[in-house]
Amino acid sequence: MITQPAAIDDAGSGHRLRRFWESGPAGWNRTLTTPQVLIPFFLAAAVVPYALQYVEDNSSWIGAQYWTLILTTCAMYACLAVALNLVVGYAGLLNLGFIAFFGIGSYAYALVASDQIHQHYPLWGALLVVIIITLAFALLVGVPALRLRGDYLAIVTLGFGLIMRDLILDLDRPPVLAGHQFGPDTLNLTGGTNGIHQVAPFDLPTTVPLIGFVPHYRMYYWIFLGFLALSVYCMLRWRHSRTGRAWVAIRDDELAARTMGVNTFKYRLLAFSMSAVMAGIVGMINAAQIFNAFPSPNFDVQTTVVVFIMVILGGLGSIPGAILGAVAFTVPPFLLQQFVFIKYLIISIILILIMIYRPEGLLGTVSIRPRPVMGGTLELITAESAVEASELPPVTDTEAADLEETAGAIVEDPEWKP
Amino acid sequence: MGIFLQQLVNGLELGSLYALIALGYTLIYGILELLNFAHGDVFMVGAFLAAGVAALLVHNEVAAVPAGIAVGLMLLVAMGGAGLLGVGIERVAYRPLRNASRLAPLITAIGVSLLLESAVQVGVSPAPVLVPSNALVPQATIHLGSIESPLTGVLLFAASLALMIGLDVFVFRTRFGSAMRATAQDREAATFMGIDVDRVIMVTFFVASALAGLGGVLFGLRYASIDFFMGYLLGIKAFTAAVIGGIGNIRGAMVGGLLLGVLESLSGGFISTQFQDTFVFLALILVLLVRPQGLFGQPLADRA
Numbered sequence: 001m002i003t004q005p006a007a008i009d010d011a012g013s014g015h016r017l018r019r020f021w022e023s024g025p026a027g028w029n030r031t032l033t034t035p036q037v038l039i040p041f042f043l044a045a046a047v048v049p050y051a052l053q054y055v056e057d058n059s060s061w062i063g064a065q066y067w068t069l070i071l072t073t074c075a076m077y078a079c080l081a082v083a084l085n086l087v088v089g090y091a092g093l094l095n096l097g098f099i100a101f102f103g104i105g106s107y108a109y110a111l112v113a114s115d116q117i118h119q120h121y122p123l124w125g126a127l128l129v130v131i132i133i134t135l136a137f138a139l140l141v142g143v144p145a146l147r148l149r150g151d152y153l154a155i156v157t158l159g160f161g162l163i164m165r166d167l168i169l170d171l172d173r174p175p176v177l178a179g180h181q182f183g184p185d186t187l188n189l190t191g192g193t194n195g196i197h198q199v200a201p202f203d204l205p206t207t208v209p210l211i212g213f214v215p216h217y218r219m220y221y222w223i224f225l226g227f228l229a230l231s232v233y234c235m236l237r238w239r240h241s242r243t244g245r246a247w248v249a250i251r252d253d254e255l256a257a258r259t260m261g262v263n264t265f266k267y268r269l270l271a272f273s274m275s276a277v278m279a280g281i282v283g284m285i286n287a288a289q290i291f292n293a294f295p296s297p298n299f300d301v302q303t304t305v306v307v308f309i310m311v312i313l314g315g316l317g318s319i320p321g322a323i324l325g326a327v328a329f330t331v332p333p334f335l336l337q338q339f340v341f342i343k344y345l346i347i348s349i350i351l352i353l354i355m356i357y358r359p360e361g362l363l364g365t366v367s368i369r370p371r372p373v374m375g376g377t378l379e380l381i382t383a384e385s386a387v388e389a390s391e392l393p394p395v396t397d398t399e400a401a402d403l404e405e406t407a408g409a410i411v412e413d414p415e416w417k418p
Numbered sequence: 419m420g421i422f423l424q425q426l427v428n429g430l431e432l433g434s435l436y437a438l439i440a441l442g443y444t445l446i447y448g449i450l451e452l453l454n455f456a457h458g459d460v461f462m463v464g465a466f467l468a469a470g471v472a473a474l475l476v477h478n479e480v481a482a483v484p485a486g487i488a489v490g491l492m493l494l495v496a497m498g499g500a501g502l503l504g505v506g507i508e509r510v511a512y513r514p515l516r517n518a519s520r521l522a523p524l525i526t527a528i529g530v531s532l533l534l535e536s537a538v539q540v541g542v543s544p545a546p547v548l549v550p551s552n553a554l555v556p557q558a559t560i561h562l563g564s565i566e567s568p569l570t571g572v573l574l575f576a577a578s579l580a581l582m583i584g585l586d587v588f589v590f591r592t593r594f595g596s597a598m599r600a601t602a603q604d605r606e607a608a609t610f611m612g613i614d615v616d617r618v619i620m621v622t623f624f625v626a627s628a629l630a631g632l633g634g635v636l637f638g639l640r641y642a643s644i645d646f647f648m649g650y651l652l653g654i655k656a657f658t659a660a661v662i663g664g665i666g667n668i669r670g671a672m673v674g675g676l677l678l679g680v681l682e683s684l685s686g687g688f689i690s691t692q693f694q695d696t697f698v699f700l701a702l703i704l705v706l707l708v709r710p711q712g713l714f715g716q717p718l719a720d721r722a
Contacts, residue, residue, distance in 0.1 A: 154524060342540050
């Protein structure tokens with residue numbers, strides 16, 4: 001008798017799981033972005049380091065810190081994937097210089113938090129500098145490129161990424177233009193190939209009330225996780241705001257969006273610069289976490305492709321998909337170190353296969369499959385209306401007259417013959 | 419003045435290489451409206467194929483061949499191989515997405531580009547590979563007054579020019595060329611006119627990629643060192659050249675390539691070698707701002 005309620009519960013939960021499974025990508029996406037799922041997910045993710053520590057303390061396994069670092073990298077890439085999802089998934093803009101903004105954020109923070117140019121800003125000042133600098137670069141690229149169709153944006157941003165890489169590598173000496181040197185001989189902004197070392201971490205307290213001492217690696221895991229949670233929250237709020245609907249409208253049909261009065265340039269620029277600033281902040285956290293800003297992989301185009309494939313595997317426009325993609329492409333390289341040299345070979349093959357066989361990704365709701373051609377659409381419409389017409393009772397003369405009067409429609413008279 | 423002319427000559431030499439690759443971008447873009455990111459890497463694969471042939475034939479006692487035949491074989495293998503690679507890429511990666519939204523083939527193209535780069539990096543060599551150029555072509559320098567240019571540079575320029583004229587004749591004077599232009603104008607209407615659009619696209623990819631392969635051979639002979647990443651920057655610059663000339667416009671790509679080469683060479687010589695590439699992209703952004711359809715392109719009124 002006691003087991004009966006449990007059995008019903010089981011059936012109930014099984015039913016719910018089955019309903020979840022059958023709801024398809026759009027349904028999965030909807031369920032996974034509810035607060036009932038997201039809040040427990042982030043809380044659970046936040047206590048994972050303690051679980052790892054507990055296992056380490058009570059067994060011969062050591063690796064709590066290593067696995068926390070892997071998770072930190074996951075969280076960092078998830079932040080980047082969510083930010084890229086804003087520009088590619090929501091607004092449909094192919095920003096191939098995306099990772100450059102991450103690098104710009106790293107270097108901007110490194111410059112104001114190290115001895116490179118002898119500046120040591122407090123956290124909030126540095127954050128402001130990072131936001132202003134990444135925003136300035138985003139506007140510099142976005143304003144000319146976003147007035148044009150997508151392909152130009154792709155190539156301009158790709159070129160921008162390369163220029164930034166060159167500048168970072170070359171600005172370890174004062175710039176020389178037409179024989180004129182700008183700045184003193186000792187001017188070294190970026191440290192060239194060596195990057196900027198001894199970047200100060202954030203000036204945060206190392207002991208937190210109620211929790212006590214927090215080691216560096218765990219602190220930065222939480223910071224990335226917190227920024228991820230903030231990004232996810234903002235993305236979900238934006239999606240259903242006026243701005244988010246404008247982005248999706250532009251992505252799906254730019255001409256229609258413009259016809260409806262959407263200022264496409266403004267909203268594209270907004271998506272482009274918001275995403276750039278988010279990437280810049282992630283870069284800043286990364287520089288503080290590893291105490292360094294390096295030209296590679298901060299500015300490598302391969303890193304952009306890696307973040308792209310995370311977003312695409314998860315599904316363009318899907319937030320849980322981006323997180324899933326980030327985990328799926330961050331953990332294996334750590335575990336399969338001996339295959340790291342063919343990492344990009346594997347990643348590019350996976351990318352091509354996904355694009356051919358499931359371009360909308362695992363959780364994607366954006367269809368980038370072939371669109372029906374015009375002829376097909378027309379056939380579909382006529383076939384549908386033929387069925388409806390045969391099932392409906394014939395329209396009487398008075399009804400027809402009413403319709404013609406109210407809707408201005410001309411109703412066909414079935415008995416009329418020329 | 420002497421320095422200016424010298425830089426001009428250097429620029430034309432570099433520009434003819436850009437033009438060869440820009441032609442491929444423009445041909446493919448004209449037909450499919452696809453920005454083929456992998457094109458620069460097809461150029462790189464062509465260079466590696468040529469280097470492979472050279473490595474087999476040069477300093478080989480068993481099969482001692484005259485340098486002329488060796489270069490001919492390099493051209494044949496590199497152009498044929500690159501052409502087939504281009505056709506294969508189109509068949510496998512782009513054709514399934516031909517009617518998809520614009521984003522899908524673009525992302526696939528990036529994937530193909532990364533695939534070619536990492537395949538060569540892992541399969542052939544992560545370090546630069548030397549091409550035995552001095553055993554294949556005479557290393558003479560041609561003097562004209564105070565201006566000098568290596569023979570390979572002149573060869574590069576002459577071969578590119580000849581190929582461009584040949585391509586121009588092919589596209590504007592032959593029956594197949596008119597089928598290509600019809601496909602570029604309106605793919606559906608071309609189908610109604612009895613043009614086998616799939617075949618036209620295949621041939622376009624072959625021609626475009628073979629030109630890139632030729633560029634690879636000439637690059638190897640001129641600079642004697644190639645690496646897996648070289649197609650990346652060169653490809654972007656060539657695309658810039660195609661945009662400057664007006665994307666989809668064949669003669670525009672040639673002029674754009676030469677212009678960009680000269681611009682790069684002059685800005686490197688007179689302003690700063692440190693920021694040479696930066697000027698190239700500033701030029702791109704300027705062109706996009708002032709005349710987005712390029713120098714010879716049609717207005718993009720309905721393409722914004």
